[in-house]
Amino acid sequence: MCALVDSWLQGLKRAPLLCSQRLLLRPICVGDVSHIQENVNDKRVSNNLSYTPHPYTMEMAETWTRNVDKGMAYGNCCYWTICDRKTNNFVGSMGLSLYREQENCELHYWISADEWNKGYCTEASKRTIVHVFEDLNMHRAHVTHRENNTPSQKVIEKCGFIFEGISRESLKRFGNFENVMMYGLLRNEYLALKAKGIY
Numbered sequence: 001m002c003a004l005v006d007s008w009l010q011g012l013k014r015a016p017l018l019c020s021q022r023l024l025l026r027p028i029c030v031g032d033v034s035h036i037q038e039n040v041n042d043k044r045v046s047n048n049l050s051y052t053p054h055p056y057t058m059e060m061a062e063t064w065t066r067n068v069d070k071g072m073a074y075g076n077c078c079y080w081t082i083c084d085r086k087t088n089n090f091v092g093s094m095g096l097s098l099y100r101e102q103e104n105c106e107l108h109y110w111i112s113a114d115e116w117n118k119g120y121c122t123e124a125s126k127r128t129i130v131h132v133f134e135d136l137n138m139h140r141a142h143v144t145h146r147e148n149n150t151p152s153q154k155v156i157e158k159c160g161f162i163f164e165g166i167s168r169e170s171l172k173r174f175g176n177f178e179n180v181m182m183y184g185l186l187r188n189e190y191l192a193l194k195a196k197g198i199y
């Protein structure tokens with residue numbers, strides 16, 4: 001019965017294809033699960049994620065993917081695989097938690113460590129933000145990073161998010177309480193950035 005419900009949910013909603021200059025954001029497929037497991041199990045990536053356990057097993061990756069399918073079916077989230085447009089190589093993961101009644105959403109991302117510092121996350125995040133305001137008609141997007149995650153901070157700043165404050169020691173990660181830095185972008189701020197050519 002559960003398997004039937006699962007497959008019905010999976011067929012219900014897919015992430016839309018989003019293209020940028022070098023990247024394609026596409027729905028997650030079965031073949032991505034091993035890439036997800038390998039990358040989230042990579043300490044260089046997982047050290048800066050907020051909730052994923054370590055080690056991260058294939059079973060965890062499969063469960064996560066099934067939960068994403070369910071979340072998408074219910075309209076609570078939307079997740080993409082980021083890949084290279086030309087080679088179709090796996091680059092990373094992009095996601096949105098959707099709070100539709102509040103017209104608000106939260107951005108989540110990671111990039112395979114071998115692909116860092118090529119501007120991929122900034123490019124994929126900007127494309128997703130265009131989708132947030134132009135297609136989903138959201139009023140606001142927000143994003144957070146752990147205090148010491150400078151690469152993520154840079155991505156967030158390059159996307160034009162406004163720093164809103166520190167949620168003090170709100171994240172318990174590997175036994176330590178950590179500060180979380182919070183940022184938001186409102187629709188009118190996005191439109192101003194678009195008018196300046198940043199979007």
Ligand SMILES: CC(C)(COP(=O)(O)OP(=O)(O)OC[C@H]1O[C@@H](n2cnc3c(N)ncnc32)[C@H](O)[C@@H]1OP(=O)(O)O)[C@@H](O)C(=O)NCCC(=O)NCCS
Nearest residue numbers: 045048110111116117118119120121122145150151152154
């Ligand atoms: C954060 C992350 C997604 C960035 O991906 P990316 O594709 O490398 O990002 P970009 O190339 O678009 O931008 C990275 C920026 O950080 C800068 N940067 C990278 N390492 C840095 C460091 N140690 N100190 C300072 N800046 C650094 C880069 O120079 C670049 O900024 P610039 O364009 O101004 O030069 C990637 O590092 C990652 O997956 N980290 C682990 C998971 C994670 O942190 N996810 C986000 C949770 S909030």
